[in-house]
Amino acid sequence: EIVLTQSPDFQSVTPKEKVTITCRASQSIGSSLHWYQQKPDQSPKLLIKYASQSISGVPSRFSGSGSGTDFTLTINSLEAEDAATYYCHQSSSLPVTFGQGTKLEIK
Amino acid sequence: EVQLVESGGGLVQPGGSLRLSCAASGFTFSSYWMSWVRQAPGKGLEWVANIKQDGSEKYYVDSVKGRFTISRDNAKNSLYLQMNSLRAEDTAVYYCARVLLWFREFDYWGQGTLVTVSS
Numbered sequence: 001e002i003v004l005t006q007s008p009d010f011q012s013v014t015p016k017e018k019v020t021i022t023c024r025a026s027q028s029i030g031s032s033l034h035w036y037q038q039k040p041d042q043s044p045k046l047l048i049k050y051a052s053q054s055i056s057g058v059p060s061r062f063s064g065s066g067s068g069t070d071f072t073l074t075i076n077s078l079e080a081e082d083a084a085t086y087y088c089h090q091s092s093s094l095p096v097t098f099g100q101g102t103k104l105e106i107k
Numbered sequence: 108e109v110q111l112v113e114s115g116g117g118l119v120q121p122g123g124s125l126r127l128s129c130a131a132s133g134f135t136f137s138s139y140w141m142s143w144v145r146q147a148p149g150k151g152l153e154w155v156a157n158i159k160q161d162g163s164e165k166y167y168v169d170s171v172k173g174r175f176t177i178s179r180d181n182a183k184n185s186l187y188l189q190m191n192s193l194r195a196e197d198t199a200v201y202y203c204a205r206v207l208l209w210f211r212e213f214d215y216w217g218q219g220t221l222v223t224v225s226s
Binding site: 032034036038042043044045046049050055087089091092094095096097098099100101 | 153154166209213217
């Protein structure tokens, strides 16, 4: 099973700040890494697919990068509505797995 | 508009059974693999099971193998999860999620249904 480790687990940030969340895989997964946003009491929402591919309707301040074992989700100019927990997900092999999540708090 | 609506959750005793349903609309259901993903209270996401478009392939996380069965009815645009021999650790919100192929992203999620296993 491929283990995904996100960092940090929690981050308190101010609006307009740039935020970087990392996801490290226990073995190479190519670009089969996706990012989701989950706001309180809501279901997850797809933000980025295949490490860096944008999703229609997702604000352009969200971007992704990386390949192999190291991946990054970047949020430029953070907005109050971005308060949420963010998860990475690998689809390289079964069982597909998720990172433990990174909770963003807006100051 | 793609919609996935789960139902069937509730309180069940350890060792009991429950059947979850997911009603799909707004897309060609028979063209997609489908999945169940769960989230224990205050915890992260865990993939549970996948099923191919025609039901010929099914995959499960080890912790539910032999206890849970995923199925679908393309004529009714519905996905199911039969859960038997339930344990306290199966307590979670269960989400139905759409995936084009098992090795792709989950592009749409339902709102979830809560399953509580407790005596």
